[in-house]
Structure formats: structure tokens, C-alpha cells
Amino acid sequence: MRRPADLFDREWEWETLTAFATDPSPGATLGVVSGRRRQGKSFLLQELCAASGGFYFAATEATEAESLRAFGRELAQQLRLAVPLALTSWEQALDAVLGLGVDTPIVVVLDEFPYLCKAAPSLPSTVQRALGPRRGERLGSRTRLVLCGSALSFMGRLLSGSAPLRGRSGLDLTVATFDPRLAADFWGITDWDLALRVHAVVGGTPAYRREFVRDDSPAGAGDFDAWVCRAVLNPASPLFKEARYLLAEEADLRDLALYHSVLAAVAAGRTVRGGIANYIGRRDDTLRHPLTVLEDAGFLTRSADPFRPARSSYRIAEPLLTFYHSVMRPEWSRLERPGRAAEVWRDAQERFRSQVLGPHFETICRWWTGQHADPATFGGQPARVSSGVVNDPAGRGKYEVDVVATDSSGRLLVLGEAKYGETTGVGHLERLRRIRGLLAGRESLRAAEARLACFSATGFTDELRRVEQNGEVVLVDLARIYTGH
Incomplete structure (x- = not known):
């Protein structure tokens, strides 16, 4: 299957997806694709469906009935039917999906799957029943059903423990951010100190260069300060509030003030639980849950000390969150006023070096x-x-x-x-x-x-x-x- 010409890197992800989509083995199969928002998951899956003749459905935040109507309408278009399919349940919808793969393998993508489950919490169990090992509809189909989502904590639970879909998936693909080398290549930077500084601010998320700053990359080392001011600290830039939106998009993070305070503590160098507790004014034993939630959501990483295994330290996994809590959040009221970015950036240089650049270089x-x-x-x-x-x-x-x-x-x-x-x-x-x-x-x-x-x-x-x-x-x-x- 031909790889999209405008797809940067992602060779392994594309090969993995195409192998799953074109697998000629009998019997419908299930795949799960996850990853933080803005990594290009939807683009990959849309291109996969376009190249293979598959069916792609992007869910929205809607009631179950509205989602089923939209699904029936788009599936009818896929089948070139004159009228939408009248689907009254996800059991019907999934059987229709299995019917697509009777003659040949076909990939079917349900993107933003957590949105569908929010309105229909039993949907994972419905998928489990539809793909039952001895069920005739599954055995007679070669549909390759892909469930995709960006809520990492939710997607991680789909296949874990006693979840209904545990052991049912033939694909569990995580689309990760670009590593530092790929990010430098993606941003077109060959000055390695500049590459490090840019990565310390925005990490390796592809959309931050393409959609968020419209390909505005620093022209050179001398342009870095001006770039930070116009691309990140500018109230009119999408990156300005992105760190806030990252947490708001995770349904499991209900007390956002608490979670931002925990991240602020880690950004300030309090990397063990006791230090975090002292920083935010909470008891040590009350932080187990919020730390676990942030780790499950992909915002924190935890590592055991090799010399003292009982002692774990935490680090922020997304560079933009570290930058936000170290540089932007303490000066938010000033930054919200247009024209103050350069002034704030000058005042934040010590914090940037000690709380952002230094720890990021170590990472x-x-x-x-x-x-x-x-x-x-x-x-x-x-x-x-x-x-x-x-x-x-x-x-x-x-x-x-x-x-x-x-x-x-x-x-x-x-x-x-x-x-x-x-x-x-x-x-x-x-x-x-x-x-x-x-x-x-x-x-x-x-x-x-x-x-x-x-x-x-x-x-x-x-x-x-x-x-x-x-x-x-x-x-x-x-x-x-x-x-x-």
C-alpha cells in the first residue's frame, strides 16, 4: 500500500497499520490506536482508509442516538446507498461493519472512541460480544476494526485488567511524539543547541509546527527569543493556552487546580512525593491518586531510583507543560496583556535555564x-x-x-x-x-x-x-x- 507523500517519518506506524488492515486471515479482528492529541493519529488512519478503500468515522461529543444517526449516514455513503441506514443500536452498527468484510479484508476506524463510550458506556462490552470467538458474524468477516482515541487513561484501560476487550485485540499501537532527533529534522533545525531549546519548549508534537504556528520555525539561534515571544507567549497563538487545554481534554482529571499544582511542583524541581506534597500544601498520603492519574494520562513519568528502589521520582512527560508551569503560569496575568511577551521572557530567563533547559538536557x-x-x-x-x-x-x-x-x-x-x-x-x-x-x-x-x-x-x-x-x-x-x- 502506497505511503502518503506528505507523511513525515512514521514508517513503522504506517507499515504496522497496513499489515493489520490487509491481513487476509479469516475472521474479523480488533485493533487499538492511541496517543496524545495532535500526533497525527487521525491523519494516519484517514490516509489508511483512503488508500485501502476502508471506512473512517470520526465521532463527536453527542448523544448515542445522534452518533448512531451520523454513523448510519456515513456508512450509507460508503456503500453508495440512496438513503441513510436507520441504526437504533450499536449492535446493529457493528454487525453492519462486520458485513463490510465478508468478501475481502477492509479496515473500519472508529476515531474518538472515548466520545462514543461517554454516551454509551457499555460500548466496549458490545464490541466484545460482536467479536465473540465463535460468533458466526465474526467468523464470516475479515473486517479490521480499529478503535482510536486520545484520552490515554481511557484507552489504556480498554485492554487492561478485567476490561471487556482484554485479550481481544490483535493490534495495540501507540503513536508517540517525535523524539529529539526526529523533531529537529521535522522543524528543519541543524543547529543542535537551537534544536534542544526548541524541543525544551514544544517537544515533538507535529501539529505544533504545522497547524499551531503555521510553519514558523526559528530562522537561527539569534531568532529563538523572538520566536518564543511570537509563537508561544503571544496571546493570539494557539500554543498560548495549549498546556491548559491538554489537561482539560482528559476526562479523568476532574480537579484541574490540583493537577496543575502537582505539575507546577514537579516543574519547580520537587520530583519526589514528599517534596510535591510540601509544595502544594497537601499530606503525602493524599497524592497517590492524583499522581497515578497524571501518570496514566501520560503527563508524568515515574522511575525508581536504581540505588534506592523504594524511592520513585516523577518528571513531566510533555515539554510544553514544563515550559508553561515554569515560565508562563507564574506570569499569566502579564502575558494576557498584548505586547508584554518580550518583557516577561526577559524576566523568566533564569527560570527557563534552571527549570526547563537544565532538566530537559538531562532527560x-x-x-x-x-x-x-x-x-x-x-x-x-x-x-x-x-x-x-x-x-x-x-x-x-x-x-x-x-x-x-x-x-x-x-x-x-x-x-x-x-x-x-x-x-x-x-x-x-x-x-x-x-x-x-x-x-x-x-x-x-x-x-x-x-x-x-x-x-x-x-x-x-x-x-x-x-x-x-x-x-x-x-x-x-x-x-x-x-x-x-
Whole structure:
């Protein structure tokens, strides 16, 4: 099946979808496609239906009766019938869908599936019954039914636990945001520091470049500040309120003030539950639910400390949310007045560097270590990459480690220090050596074999580069992160 000429990347997603849609095996099958809004899911599925002759239905927020009328009308158009199909139940509608695939495989997409379920909560059970293993209508059909939605918490529950559709799906595809390398390519940026800064603001969501800023990409490093002001901090820009809309679109996030406060705490560097609780003025034990909801919705990620497994830390998964809570939310009243963007942006530079750029660079260093570093670089294939905290009993303190990688056996491969705004020198390496020494007593880690790595967006001192030549440290700059292994 020919891939759309205007589809950027998404080769794997397209091949996966086309293989599912054209599968000649007998029996109707179910697929689920999810992902945060504005990643291009609907475009992919519309193009898939157009290329294969499938049927695409995009639900809206409506009553069950209205949705069935719309479905019957569009299905009649697909079948070239003179009058709409009069459907009075989703059982009828799904049997009509199964009838489409009697002679040949055909893909049928129900987009915005959570909207349909909001009006008809039993719809997942109805789909389960329609696709019953021994049901004649399913056995005699080769319809490939795809349920698509952007509410990640809802879509995640469709196939989990004791859900009706658990074990019934032959496809579970998540359309993710572009990673930092793809995002730089998509935005047409080859200045890696600029690419990092743009990604720290808007992440890898495709629609933010195409629809939201109408292909307005920074003309160069010198245009970055002006671009932030005109594309993000401008009250007339769709990106201006996007962070608010992201949370408002998730039905499970009912107390938006609480959830924004939790995200604000994480953006301010309170990454453990106790710190978040202190920041927002709640008891620690009351945050389990909101943190879980934000994690299920894809707004937070949680990782266990490799040195203290009982301790977990949280990070914001969507860069625009970090930018909003660090830069925009504290100055919202000023930003709402046109013409104040440049002034606010000047005042926010320290917060941008410390709360946005620095943590984002650390995240990208961990991403590179796990996804692109050659196994020979660190003496093994990283299976788990995170940050960690090492206690120093003698010094009565603790060390935060930006990059910690272990292999599948739990052996420590690398300890890394990531610095965005300062030149990295031998002092940073000495700190890593001290940390490695503190871990020497943990036999399972085999810390003495661990490599030490310095990541820097600014550069390295000549002395540290000489040490690198002796094999005592691995140096990773932005060029290596964006192009190397």
C-alpha cells in the first residue's frame, strides 16, 4: 500500500497499520490506536482508509442516538446507498461493519472512541460480544476494526485488567511524539543547541509546527527569543493556552487546580512525593491518586531510583507543560496583556535555564544513553536508564546522579553528569569518581567496572579532553547526541 507523500517519518506506524488492515486471515479482528492529541493519529488512519478503500468515522461529543444517526449516514455513503441506514443500536452498527468484510479484508476506524463510550458506556462490552470467538458474524468477516482515541487513561484501560476487550485485540499501537532527533529534522533545525531549546519548549508534537504556528520555525539561534515571544507567549497563538487545554481534554482529571499544582511542583524541581506534597500544601498520603492519574494520562513519568528502589521520582512527560508551569503560569496575568511577551521572557530567563533547559538536557542525555549509545561506548547494552541519589555517610550528604544505566542483569554500566550551561571539567569527573567509590561495596552493581560519562551542551575543558584520551571518561556533546552513537 502506497505511503502518503506528505507523511513525515512514521514508517513503522504506517507499515504496522497496513499489515493489520490487509491481513487476509479469516475472521474479523480488533485493533487499538492511541496517543496524545495532535500526533497525527487521525491523519494516519484517514490516509489508511483512503488508500485501502476502508471506512473512517470520526465521532463527536453527542448523544448515542445522534452518533448512531451520523454513523448510519456515513456508512450509507460508503456503500453508495440512496438513503441513510436507520441504526437504533450499536449492535446493529457493528454487525453492519462486520458485513463490510465478508468478501475481502477492509479496515473500519472508529476515531474518538472515548466520545462514543461517554454516551454509551457499555460500548466496549458490545464490541466484545460482536467479536465473540465463535460468533458466526465474526467468523464470516475479515473486517479490521480499529478503535482510536486520545484520552490515554481511557484507552489504556480498554485492554487492561478485567476490561471487556482484554485479550481481544490483535493490534495495540501507540503513536508517540517525535523524539529529539526526529523533531529537529521535522522543524528543519541543524543547529543542535537551537534544536534542544526548541524541543525544551514544544517537544515533538507535529501539529505544533504545522497547524499551531503555521510553519514558523526559528530562522537561527539569534531568532529563538523572538520566536518564543511570537509563537508561544503571544496571546493570539494557539500554543498560548495549549498546556491548559491538554489537561482539560482528559476526562479523568476532574480537579484541574490540583493537577496543575502537582505539575507546577514537579516543574519547580520537587520530583519526589514528599517534596510535591510540601509544595502544594497537601499530606503525602493524599497524592497517590492524583499522581497515578497524571501518570496514566501520560503527563508524568515515574522511575525508581536504581540505588534506592523504594524511592520513585516523577518528571513531566510533555515539554510544553514544563515550559508553561515554569515560565508562563507564574506570569499569566502579564502575558494576557498584548505586547508584554518580550518583557516577561526577559524576566523568566533564569527560570527557563534552571527549570526547563537544565532538566530537559538531562532527560535527553538519558534518552541518548538508552536509545543511541553504542554498546561498546559503555561496555554493554543499557536495559534501564534513570537518575539516582547516592548517600555519602562520611560526608553526611548525598550526590544526585543525572544518568545511571544498568544492563539486564543489574550491573552498573555508567554514571553520568549532565551540564547544560557550563563548561565541563575535571572537577565534574572527580565527583563521578567519588560516587563510584561510594558504590563499591554493592556487589550486585559491580560499580568498579562502571564507565564515567560527562555530558555537556557547552563543551569540555582541554584537561578533561586529555583525560578522555586515556579512556577514563566518555565525553558526549550535543553533536554526538543528535547525530552519533
